[in-house]
Amino acid sequence: MSHRRDPSAERQRGDAMSGPLAPGLYIVATPIGNLRDITLRAVDVLSHCELVACEDTRVTGRLLQHLGVSRPLQRLDDHAGEAVLDTVLNRARTGAVALVSDAGTPLISDPGFRLVREARRRGLPVFAVPGPAAAMAALSIAGLPTDRFLFAGFLPAKEAARAEVLRELQSVRATVVFYETAPRLLRSLSQLAELWPDRACAVCRELTKLHEECRTGSAAELLAHFAEHPPRGEIVLLAGPPVDRPVALADADDLLREALGRSKPSKAAAEVARATGLDRRELYARARTLTGG
Structure with a gap:
């Protein structure tokens, strides 16, 4: 263009x-x-x-x-x-x-x-x-990844709609930025703790004002804090990208069996290695065992 x-x-x-x-x-x-x-x-x-x-x-x-x-x-x-x-x-x-x-x-x-x-x-x-812009100000100080982020505006007020939005965004591999109101923050953190328990989060409030605060931790930790210290002011709520959970070698058998259904052991091992980060040679040996080779 x-x-x-x-x-x-x-x-x-x-x-x-x-x-x-x-x-x-x-x-x-x-x-x-x-x-x-x-x-x-x-x-x-x-x-x-x-x-x-x-x-x-x-x-x-x-x-x-x-x-x-x-x-x-x-x-x-x-x-x-x-x-x-x-x-x-x-x-x-x-x-x-x-x-x-x-x-x-x-x-x-x-x-x-x-x-x-x-x-x-x-x-x-x-x-x-x-x-x-409050979203950019919060991103700059929260200490969460900023190479990719998604601004998602205000979370819905109703619990069912809020849960639907969080499930929709669950697989987005980026920091997600929401605007939130003080009266609804605890309810949003409660659902984040349930649906996104492993993600690093941040609550930034009263940005650039006298009582500016940026608090980080898991959603459960932030929920516990703000339950004891009711929030005031305008709030930006951030959640970091999904956490990659390491896959144990013993847990890779199902992936190997699926890959072996369409590939020989060497290619199946390479495919699962790329998907999990596990050692290709160990996966190849396990693939040979699974095929009786």
Whole structure:
């Protein structure tokens, strides 16, 4: 896929403001706690845009007041009707419109998907103004593998639905990141302890705020701790990849018998060795025994 330069957007991509913002929709990340985490570019866009579309005008109003900025605000949450989308996108056709959520990066378990999809459908420019995101902040400090991870949003509130999601994700060989609420954390940890008992987990809460905490351990250990110390604040719950359990040589017979049904002993031993990490020569000797060779 090729990417063409958009000369009309060069002004908004520079290191510093040198004129008015190019028309379009700007997806602006805002602090998840510490207000000093806002980027310089985010401040530029919020200071010079023509309209700020936001999840809650009161929350965004306080942020703009802190920044010393006054801009028109338009509430745009998941319940926004088509008329609101039209209003925002019509403004973005001729001027710069910023989209923010209450905290973090819009669309990441926050409103904005319908707006961005419709903006792209109408051929309007959409610009990323990246910055804080609770999922990324938690991954950076939890000490769990980050070479592969899956962001799974909020776990369902009901126990049966939550268990179904966890079973669906059970075989994903990556760190799984959830958002969770304090009142539901114990129930989620209880099901993790039951369904994913061997995985390393982490609970990160109040990220970037005064009482920031990142606690690691098994789900059962975390459950015991937070049962004694009821959690407060906003929470990111992480679970590391599945643990590979070593296979004993004596337990490999079934795998060998299956492989011997389609291959000679040497190939069967090599196949099982790749699958289990066991020594190929020992497996070959066992395969010969199983075949009476």
